[in-house]
Amino acid sequence: MARRTKIYEGKAKILYEGPEPGTLVQYFKDDATAFNAAKKDVIEGKGVLNNRLSEFFMTGLNELGVPTHFIRRINMREQLIRAVEIIPLEVVVRNIAAGSISKRLGIEEGTALPRPIVEFYYKDDKLGDPLVSEEHILAFGWASHQDLDDMVSLALRVNDFLSGVMMGVGIRLVDFKIEIGRVFEGDFQRLIVADEISPDSCRLWDIKSGEKLDKDVFRRDLGNLTDAYAEVARRLGVMPTNA
């Protein structure tokens, strides 16, 4: 069998050349990292769950007309995606204070925010992905005014969709991160949701018990990570065993 060309390897995923021009294969690893890879482990089954969960969320968004890179799932650990030019920003939406906003601004974890807050972090592992302002983004040319408007609008639409879906299964969407990429269609560029949407990149709290069902289970040593992700998958009817 011919060896595939690896395009990029990140902390939790690998991108391979796709079967057609403009496509890539995204492979989900079992590796878990936190605190900019200062904490690492291999969590058996995590990649399979995230592949299925990201498929579920991205398919739902595509159906709603929120464009994403997702084309189709190939197998347990791989999905076919559109190749995009990733904008070097992590876009975070917060509904409830937790994690870095609580630390930075001294807001108690669990405090509802007055409205969803969109933040941008510059993607740079060496710098630890620092929070940046729209001024930085425009001045350093990472995105245009139009891109910023489009990114905020995409992020808020993803927030509406994800919050609603999670609420339906008794889970509060506290916050999440997405990455956004450019695709070029003739003379036009369009921004679409890329990377993954999974419990690795969201904070998900059980509405009744407050139990954490996301990567904080790993970051804070709260129990078994795959059990938490499998619970999210079970409630959403996403069964990784039928791959």
Ligand code: C5P
């Ligand atoms: O750490 P912080 O509170 O800023 O994280 C906000 C949200 O973004 C969390 O859901 C976290 O899982 C996600 N995130 C991520 N990748 C990062 C940083 C944060 O998925 N590099």
